[in-house]
Amino acid sequence: MRKRPEPMQVVKERRDRALATLVAGVPYIQFLNITFDRRGDELTSVLNFDEQIIGNPMLPAIHGGVTAAFLETTAIIQLGWQELWHEIEGGDASALEALPSLPKTIDFTVDYLRSGLPRDAYARAQVNRSGRRYASVHVEAWQDNRSRLFAQATGHFLMPSDAELAE
Amino acid sequence: MSADLRAKVARQFIEAIPHAKALGMAFVEIGDGLAELAMPYDERLIGDPATGVVHGGAISTLMDTCSGAAVMAHPANPGSTATLDLRIDYMRSAAPGQALVARAECYHVTRTVAFVRAVAMDDDRDNPVATATGAFTIEPAKAKA
Numbered sequence: 165m166r167k168r169p170e171p172m173q174v175v176k177e178r179r180d181r182a183l184a185t186l187v188a189g190v191p192y193i194q195f196l197n198i199t200f201d202r203r204g205d206e207l208t209s210v211l212n213f214d215e216q217i218i219g220n221p222m223l224p225a226i227h228g229g230v231t232a233a234f235l236e237t238t239a240i241i242q243l244g245w246q247e248l249w250h251e252i253e254g255g256d257a258s259a260l261e262a263l264p265s266l267p268k269t270i271d272f273t274v275d276y277l278r279s280g281l282p283r284d285a286y287a288r289a290q291v292n293r294s295g296r297r298y299a300s301v302h303v304e305a306w307q308d309n310r311s312r313l314f315a316q317a318t319g320h321f322l323m324p325s326d327a328e329l330a331e
Numbered sequence: 332m333s334a335d336l337r338a339k340v341a342r343q344f345i346e347a348i349p350h351a352k353a354l355g356m357a358f359v360e361i362g363d364g365l366a367e368l369a370m371p372y373d374e375r376l377i378g379d380p381a382t383g384v385v386h387g388g389a390i391s392t393l394m395d396t397c398s399g400a401a402v403m404a405h406p407a408n409p410g411s412t413a414t415l416d417l418r419i420d421y422m423r424s425a426a427p428g429q430a431l432v433a434r435a436e437c438y439h440v441t442r443t444v445a446f447v448r449a450v451a452m453d454d455d456r457d458n459p460v461a462t463a464t465g466a467f468t469i470e471p472a473k474a475k476a
Contacts, residue, residue: 192386195375218349219396220413227350228414229395233388266379269387273418 182252183207186244186264190237196230198237205249209238211285211305218282226280231305235287235317236272239301242289243267243321265324267299272319280314281307297323334363334406341366341403344411351396354389358400364437366400368393371430383427387461390431390451391419394463397433398447402467407440410472415444417465425460429453435463443469 183202187193197212211217211226211234219227244266287305294300299321306313338361345351345358345368354376359367370393378386395417402412425431435449445467451460 189380190386191375191377191380192388196388216349216353219351220411221347221349222411225413227348227392227395228399228417229388229392230350232391232395232417232419233386236388236391237386265381268424269419269421271418271420272387272391273416274391274414275416276414279413 178252179249182248183245186241186248186266190266192233193237193241196233196237198234200241205245207238207242207245207288209234209241209287211287213282213284220279223279224282226282226285228274228276231276231280231285231315232272232274232317234285235274235303235305235315236269236319238287238303238305239272239289239317239319239321240266240269242291242303243294243299243301243323246291246294247324267321267323270298270320270322272317274315274317276315278312278314283307285314294323296325299323337406337408338362338404341400344403345396345400348396350392354392356393356396359432361400361404364401364405364440365435366397366404367432367434368397368400369430369432372428379424382424384424385427385431387419387421390421390425390461391417391463393431393433394419394435394449394451394461395465397435398437398449398463398465399467401435401437401447401449402440402445402469405437405440405445407445407469408472409440409445409469411470412445413468413470415466415468417463419461419463421461422459425451426453426455431460437467440469445469 376389439446
């Protein structure tokens with residue numbers, strides 16, 4: 165007979181705790197006030213607007229550097245989350261105890277499509293290729309309409325096991 | 332506009348940016364199409380808590396701001412500028428506890444676009460932390476009322 169599924173709260177609590185552990189360890193994510201919405205394994209990152217992230221006070225518009233940082237953070241957390249997901253859903257509860265190490269950025273190219281308006285922004289990352297050593301990730305960011313991107317980016321990352329060997 | 336006045340305008344343009352203030356950025360040098368901008372080490376900018384290394388995003392922000400300043404300081408005299416595209420290569424981790432300095436050069440401008448390259452360094456100046464290349468818009472200077 166098929167095993168009875170776990171109670172919903174047990175599943176949610178485990179996944180939310182894993183995500184919180186991944187994100188809470190990085191001071192810069194708190195500094196920019198980036199938070200993450202989770203639906204199953206899908207993540208949407210939120211850049212919560214604050215006057216401090218303005219880069220052009222005349223328009224006003226979000227700083228291009230903050231947009232780059234937001235997209236890069238979205239890519240890194242997406243990669244870290246995918247690794248962690250396999251571990252926790254594979255029944256390895258110990259994965260939650262140690263702080264997971266995150267991939268390192270090799271290069272990152274940001275395409276600025278329109279200026280970032282003074283309000284919250286959202287982003288999702290798509291991992292196009294994730295090998296043992298390298299990963300290639302595409303990120304899209306929007307504000308009002310999902311189909312009207314204000315920025316997109318592509319980057320390459322060194323995966324943690326190999327990043328440690330390179331030290 | 333004289334080179335001195337242009338440098339002053341570029342300096343004011345950057346110093347009025349709320350996010351540049353939040354990161355404690357300060358000019359080291361600014362001149363014809365050139366800018367050097369420093370950012371102190373700050374624990375809030377840490378990307379890897381195990382080592383205290385600054386997050387790449389903060390380095391991108393420093394290089395983007397410095398590149399914008401180099402565009403504003405160019406003799407072509409743009410009224411304003413915005414980033415169209417920026418590519419960053421991360422060569423190594425920045426040494427924890429050390430300030431970062433970015434140096435940007437706006438090496439070519441057309442009527443509509445400025446091309447910039449930038450480098451970010453910690454105390455070991457011969458061994459860059461990151462480099463960047465970017466394309467920036469040239470917004471025409473508005474006529475003074």
